[in-house]
Amino acid sequence: DGGITQSPKYLFRKEGQNVTLSCEQNLNHDAMYWYRQDPGQGLRLIYYSQIVNDFQKGDIAEGYSVSREKKESFPLTVTSAQKNPTAFYLCASRHTGTSGSVEQFFGPGTRLTVL
Amino acid sequence: QKEVEQNSGPLSVPEGAIASLNCTYSDRVSQSFFWYRQYSGKSPELIMSIYSNGDKEDGRFTAQLNKASQYVSLLIRDSQPSDSATYLCAVLLSGGYNKLIFGAGTRLAVHP
Numbered sequence: 636d637g638g639i640t641q642s643p644k645y646l647f648r649k650e651g652q653n654v655t656l657s658c659e660q661n662l663n664h665d666a667m668y669w670y671r672q673d674p675g676q677g678l679r680l681i682y683y684s685q686i687v688n689d690f691q692k693g694d695i696a697e698g699y700s701v702s703r704e705k706k707e708s709f710p711l712t713v714t715s716a717q718k719n720p721t722a723f724y725l726c727a728s729r730h731t732g733t734s735g736s737v738e739q740f741f742g743p744g745t746r747l748t749v750l
Numbered sequence: 751q752k753e754v755e756q757n758s759g760p761l762s763v764p765e766g767a768i769a770s771l772n773c774t775y776s777d778r779v780s781q782s783f784f785w786y787r788q789y790s791g792k793s794p795e796l797i798m799s800i801y802s803n804g805d806k807e808d809g810r811f812t813a814q815l816n817k818a819s820q821y822v823s824l825l826i827r828d829s830q831p832s833d834s835a836t837y838l839c840a841v842l843l844s845g846g847y848n849k850l851i852f853g854a855g856t857r858l859a860v861h862p
Contacts, residue, residue: 680849
């Protein structure tokens with residue numbers, strides 16, 4: 636069963652804690668992305684990775700960190716430095732078709748709440 | 751000016767009608783455009799991609815692209831209550847790392 640999985644579905648964090656959100660894909664996609672969505676707003680890019688062992692900051696990287704040790708996995712750590720982390724976090728991966736299409740697909744998301 | 755703009759809605763249409771969703775973008779050289787559907791509490795689902803000027807049809811959905819006017823639209827024919835969702839327009843920025851820019855979305859409500 637191919638796709639993108641994210642865990643956990645819901646996550647609660649206390650002030651000052653670091654938490655790690657998991658993202659795994661078995662689609663053999665090279666590129667992976669992390670977005671944040673706040674109520675009534677569009678998606679904002681946190682980090683992205685185009686190949687293993689390489690990643691770049693997106694528009695709102697402060698307070699977050701990532702790693703890309705395997706093609707299938709792109710975990711996101713929300714650190715205590717992120718002052719307003721309550722949001723819906725979405726992982727995505729990108730397909731590049733033979734026609735040059737660049738379609739991006741999303742996992743089911745993790746809803747993070749700071750207590 | 752926002753890079754991708756959409757009317758937030760809600761756009762309310764009766765069941766069976768055509769729903770028309772619009773999106774404008776600022777990057778003149780963008781070549782790839784996408785429509786995602788997002789149900790409340792769920793992740794976005796890709797429903798249409800369009801790369802060339804004109805219309806692209808897939809079932810009840812038609813995407814329309816006009817690069818000269820920098821707008822892309824989505825038409826949903828024979829709207830159903832199950833189409834009620836937020837529709838996100840996304841534009842792939844030119845150059846670099848294939849960065850998708852999303853609009854804030856238009857909420858569509860189809861009433862019986």
